[in-house]
Amino acid sequence: MEKQRTATISFNDGVEPIEFPVISGSIGPDVVDIRTLLGKAGKFTYDPGFLSTASCRSAITYIDGDAGVLLYRGYPIEQLAQHCDFLEVCYLLLTGELPNKEQKDKFVTTVTRHTMVHDQLNNFFRGFRRDAHPMAVMVGTVGALSAFYHDSLDLNNPAHRDISAFRLIAKMPTITAMAYKYTMGQPFVYPLNSLSYSANFMRMMFAVPAEEYRVNEVLVRALDRIFILHADHEQNASTSTVRLAGSSGANPFACMAAGIACLWGPAHGGANEAALNMLEQIGDVSKIGDFITKVKDKNSGVKLMGFGHRVYKNYDPRAKLMRETCYEVLNELGLQNDRLFKLAMALEKIALEDDYFVSRKLYPNVDFYSGIVQRALGIPVSMFTCIFALARTVGWIAQWNEMIADPEQKIGRPRQLYTGATKRDVVPIEKR
Numbered sequence: 001m002e003k004q005r006t007a008t009i010s011f012n013d014g015v016e017p018i019e020f021p022v023i024s025g026s027i028g029p030d031v032v033d034i035r036t037l038l039g040k041a042g043k044f045t046y047d048p049g050f051l052s053t054a055s056c057r058s059a060i061t062y063i064d065g066d067a068g069v070l071l072y073r074g075y076p077i078e079q080l081a082q083h084c085d086f087l088e089v090c091y092l093l094l095t096g097e098l099p100n101k102e103q104k105d106k107f108v109t110t111v112t113r114h115t116m117v118h119d120q121l122n123n124f125f126r127g128f129r130r131d132a133h134p135m136a137v138m139v140g141t142v143g144a145l146s147a148f149y150h151d152s153l154d155l156n157n158p159a160h161r162d163i164s165a166f167r168l169i170a171k172m173p174t175i176t177a178m179a180y181k182y183t184m185g186q187p188f189v190y191p192l193n194s195l196s197y198s199a200n201f202m203r204m205m206f207a208v209p210a211e212e213y214r215v216n217e218v219l220v221r222a223l224d225r226i227f228i229l230h231a232d233h234e235q236n237a238s239t240s241t242v243r244l245a246g247s248s249g250a251n252p253f254a255c256m257a258a259g260i261a262c263l264w265g266p267a268h269g270g271a272n273e274a275a276l277n278m279l280e281q282i283g284d285v286s287k288i289g290d291f292i293t294k295v296k297d298k299n300s301g302v303k304l305m306g307f308g309h310r311v312y313k314n315y316d317p318r319a320k321l322m323r324e325t326c327y328e329v330l331n332e333l334g335l336q337n338d339r340l341f342k343l344a345m346a347l348e349k350i351a352l353e354d355d356y357f358v359s360r361k362l363y364p365n366v367d368f369y370s371g372i373v374q375r376a377l378g379i380p381v382s383m384f385t386c387i388f389a390l391a392r393t394v395g396w397i398a399q400w401n402e403m404i405a406d407p408e409q410k411i412g413r414p415r416q417l418y419t420g421a422t423k424r425d426v427v428p429i430e431k432r
């Protein structure tokens with residue numbers, strides 16, 4: 001029987017040393033189980049930003065930041081991007097295994113049959129200004145779905161969780177395309193069940209009633225790969241938000257709306273929009289030097305958007321695949337000399353030879369190239385984070401399901417290091 005490994009914390013304030021169990025996962029860093037610390041020492045751990053904190057057990061996604069490795073249920077992202085389509089990856093993330101042909105057909109049919117939204121949702125959009133940011137529309141609309149599906153809000157009922165998963169995966173493309181069409185002042189395009197998931201989304205985004213829409217399979221495959229690359233990513237900020245919202249028992253649609261709200265931030269999912277705006281702002285290769293100088297000046301507050309990552313201290317494997325997708329799409333569209341793509345590659349080369357970035361282990365992340373691909377696909381910058389949310393929905397659902405099924409899960413309720421005023425009495429206003 002393997003000896004239980006432990007870690008001991010000793011104190012120099014009279015509290016007796018305390019031993020804590022050390023637990024190993026299948027791969028990756030061990031954890032020190034410090035759940036008894038408060039009871040035994042009357043102390044909290046302190047870890048703002050959770051850099052050294054594991055919030056849960058999970059079997060879904062594994063990241064090795066130093067080696068630049070990303071596995072979904074053990075499969076390398078490079079292999080999934082090459083051999084699978086997005087709905088196969090959805091099946092994998094949700095069930096833990098890749099589907100066989102029969103399982104895949106059944107899964108695809110079920111998703112396809114849930115792509116339409118309740119027709120009254122159309123009116124919901126009409127309440128927004130036409131120039132509303134599509135993420136604001138998406139947060140509101142996804143949260144509002146719980147007003148339409150009273151039949152499946154009991155998250156302790158596995159059947160309710162299943163149907164909610166299908167509804168969310170199936171309807172996110174429809175809602176995303178509707179958010180885009182609404183800002184364009186064009187009519188909504190209904191899903192067409194004869195098309196694949198990603199082809200259906202492209203058609204709902206770009207088809208107009210006045211002419212036949214022709215699917216370009218190279219572009220569809222590129223978009224499908226973008227969805228795969230964004231599907232899940234361990235306990236990132238938006239996934240942790242979904243888990244925290246879910247831990248209170250909130251319904252799945254409310255939890256996904258919380259995840260979308262968090263993803264919107266420029267430090268997280270909003271970085272692809274910020275990265276493209278940054279490239280536009282730099283404008284020309286000759287201006288890269290000045291921009292890099294500004295980034296190095298802490299007082300400027302300027303960051304190299306699409307660079308750096310909390311976990312990857314090596315090249316984000318998704319960024320490599322995204323750069324390949326860039327080549328494919330730009331070649332297909334005859335945009336080999338795309339100005340921004342050339343600028344991005346020049347910026348990447350200069351940054352990766354500059355000690356400021358190398359010493360801080362700042363490499364391109366998934367967001368550095370995704371904006372250029374999406375722009376080439378005709379997707380406007382304001383829609384980039386909506387596309388990210390569309391793809392990440394399956395990861396949020398898989399993680400939310402895992403949390404609900406985890407016997408150790410409790411409502412998430414961190415504590416704090418209190419630095420405010422100690423107890424004092426109120427002085428009547430006339431004496432203040």
Ligand code: SDX
Pocket residue numbers: 230232233235236237266267268269271295302303304305306307308309310311360362365366367
């Ligand atoms: C995503 O968590 C996930 O998994 C997220 C994600 C997912 O799939 O869910 O991968 C998606 O959010 C990708 C990240 C997209 N964000 C950006 O590209 C925005 C730019 N990046 C930075 O904001 C930053 O790198 C973060 C937020 C991504 C990570 O920040 P950390 O881990 O808190 O790192 P840090 O801020 O402590 O940086 C360490 C040093 C600091 O300098 P010093 O204080 O040591 O001098 O690096 C510097 C930072 O100032 N730094 C940058 C930088 N990122 C970090 N300097 C310039 N440009 C940058 N982008």
